Amino acid sequence: MAQKKTPSPLDAPEFARPFTTVDVVIFTVRQQALQVLLMQRPDGAQEPFPGRWALPGGFVDVALDEDLQACARRKLAGKTGVDSPYLEQLGSWGSARRDPRGWSATHVYFALIPGQALTLEPGGNAADVAWFGVDALPDEGRLAFDHGDILQAALERLRGKVEYTSLPAFLLAEPFTLPQLQQAYEIVLGRPVDKSGFRTRMLSAGFLVEAGHVEGGTRRPAMGYRLADRRAPVVFPRTFSPRD
Amino acid sequence: MAQKKTPSPLDAPEFARPFTTVDVVIFTVRQQALQVLLMQRPDGAQEPFPGRWALPGGFVDVALDEDLQACARRKLAGKTGVDSPYLEQLGSWGSARRDPRGWSATHVYFALIPGQALTLEPGGNAADVAWFGVDALPDEGRLAFDHGDILQAALERLRGKVEYTSLPAFLLAEPFTLPQLQQAYEIVLGRPVDKSGFRTRMLSAGFLVEAGHVEGGTRRPAMGYRLADRRAPVVFPRTFSPRD
DNA sequence: GAAATAGTGTCTGTAAGACATTATATT
DNA sequence: AATATAATGTCTTACAGACACTATTTC
Numbered sequence: 001m002a003q004k005k006t007p008s009p010l011d012a013p014e015f016a017r018p019f020t021t022v023d024v025v026i027f028t029v030r031q032q033a034l035q036v037l038l039m040q041r042p043d044g045a046q047e048p049f050p051g052r053w054a055l056p057g058g059f060v061d062v063a064l065d066e067d068l069q070a071c072a073r074r075k076l077a078g079k080t081g082v083d084s085p086y087l088e089q090l091g092s093w094g095s096a097r098r099d100p101r102g103w104s105a106t107h108v109y110f111a112l113i114p115g116q117a118l119t120l121e122p123g124g125n126a127a128d129v130a131w132f133g134v135d136a137l138p139d140e141g142r143l144a145f146d147h148g149d150i151l152q153a154a155l156e157r158l159r160g161k162v163e164y165t166s167l168p169a170f171l172l173a174e175p176f177t178l179p180q181l182q183q184a185y186e187i188v189l190g191r192p193v194d195k196s197g198f199r200t201r202m203l204s205a206g207f208l209v210e211a212g213h214v215e216g217g218t219r220r221p222a223m224g225y226r227l228a229d230r231r232a233p234v235v236f237p238r239t240f241s242p243r244d
Numbered sequence: 245m246a247q248k249k250t251p252s253p254l255d256a257p258e259f260a261r262p263f264t265t266v267d268v269v270i271f272t273v274r275q276q277a278l279q280v281l282l283m284q285r286p287d288g289a290q291e292p293f294p295g296r297w298a299l300p301g302g303f304v305d306v307a308l309d310e311d312l313q314a315c316a317r318r319k320l321a322g323k324t325g326v327d328s329p330y331l332e333q334l335g336s337w338g339s340a341r342r343d344p345r346g347w348s349a350t351h352v353y354f355a356l357i358p359g360q361a362l363t364l365e366p367g368g369n370a371a372d373v374a375w376f377g378v379d380a381l382p383d384e385g386r387l388a389f390d391h392g393d394i395l396q397a398a399l400e401r402l403r404g405k406v407e408y409t410s411l412p413a414f415l416l417a418e419p420f421t422l423p424q425l426q427q428a429y430e431i432v433l434g435r436p437v438d439k440s441g442f443r444t445r446m447l448s449a450g451f452l453v454e455a456g457h458v459e460g461g462t463r464r465p466a467m468g469y470r471l472a473d474r475r476a477p478v479v480f481p482r483t484f485s486p487r488d
Numbered sequence: 489g490a491a492a493t494a495g496t497g498t499c500t501g502t503a504a505g506a507c508a509t510t511a512t513a514t515t
Numbered sequence: 516a517a518t519a520t521a522a523t524g525t526c527t528t529a530c531a532g533a534c535a536c537t538a539t540t541t542c
Contacts, residue, residue: 194505194506196504196507197504197505200504201503219513219515220512241504241505
């Protein structure tokens with residue numbers, strides 16, 4: 001086939017460049033449920049998907065953002081005030097049709113933040129920002145753009161990784177106890193986990209550091225733990241339930 | 245903090261948009277080694293990284309490409325002639341400095357293609373395209389842009405997933421034998437794998453379909469197999485070597 | 489029959505899953 | 516003392532890893 005010389009967007013400024021956005025799927029555990037942060041789209045007539053719920057995000061600002069991760073961190077800090085969450089790239093979605101305004105590509109990150117870190121409602125304008133249980137999404141899950149698909153992919157990634165990593169530890173404020181950690185696993189996975197095996201796995205993985213007993217509980221106090229390394233999760237050699 | 249109203253790139257056309265590219269990391273097994281396809285950058289004075297080796301890729305063409313995956317498929321078919329490989333999104337890299345021409349973001353895919361599918365050298369202009377063993381990269385691995393980092397990430401992803409998936413099957417032409425598949429695993433992982441356990445794992449996973457004995461070998465012929473589903477790999481419940 | 493490769497059998501150690509039991513706190 | 520939760524112990528089973536063995540082809 002003839003290898004057509006692709007015109008460069010640099011040579012021809014009017015050559016259409018896709019626009020570039022970053023979106024963040026922010027998970028937390030609140031009220032015994034896995035929840036996600038959504039924003040309501042503005043109502044203007046020019047706006048795409050007016051009034052619909054969407055993932056927090058927006059255009060990359062080439063003047064502000066050094067790189068994609070910094071852009072994601074900026075948007076996350078703006079909405080939640082949390083500045084050092086677990087942040088992982090999920091992937092990117094780009095097509096001619098996902099945004100009615102034209103060809104667009106979004107780079108998606110997903111973040112895990114402790115529920116206890118959110119004492120006050122996020123941001124200055126709290127009205128258009130809200131937490132939703134992942135099983136109780138607004139508009140029957142029909143979010144703006146392709147954000148429904150993206151959220152679905154984020155959930156699959158999270159639940160998949162939780163089977164064999166220490167990810168749920170990033171959903172808890174330190175220090176946390178092993179029962180609390182187990183509960184976080186059970187909430188994300190949506191099924192009970194055996195206590196004995198759970199404890200052996202967590203302690204033998206060596207990613208927890210003892211931090212003294214936690215008082216204030218109702219009955220016998222449990223040992224508190226911190227993460228030895230808050231930057232990355234630990235990978236276990238096996239999944240939780242090999243087969244049904 | 246004051247939530248500055250971000251100017252929209254749509255309202256102001258002169259607002260700088262990052263430019264958008266797609267790159268593909270194409271792996272195959274040739275000459276008993278894991279190899280990757282690289283292209284040599286053109287030599288023009290205006291060109292970034294002239295003469296350096298780079299991953300195949302380039303600008304998204306909003307007129308040609310329906311979405312990112314289609315763009316990756318177009319670039320892959322153009323370089324290799326292979327049109328239905330295993331293709332998975334690896335991630336995206338975007339920053340102000342990765343391309344000297346300005347803020348850019350690239351969406352990276354990685355592909356696995358059978359070595360036997362490449363009877364002739366790829367493309368029309370074969371001079372600037374070549375296969376390299378991943379342990380024998382040109383320029384000591386100092387590729388154009390951040391492609392060295394990207395290739396490293398692709399290798400980690402591939403080797404990581406090979407520990408617990410059937411991915412190496414996509415590096416072989418059908419029908420293939422179990423000894424061939426085992427060899428593909430050993431080449432990618434860089435270590436020997438026990439035959440007995442390997443066979444049990446592969447056959448019990450149920451993703452292989454018998455396709456008659458393969459002759460032409462030197463000694464006893466082996467059973468040939470095809471993939472039941474060429475679209476996605478199978479995930480095993482455990483990794484190959486739990487721990488050292 | 490020798491040699492080389494394909495394929496199977498056997499043993500063992502480790503660890504997960506299930507469940508029972510003990511330990512330590514509050515009221 | 517009763518109770519609730521934290522933490523540990525025991526038993527069984529499944530399976531990976533190691534390695535020996537058998538099977539089937541070519542020369």
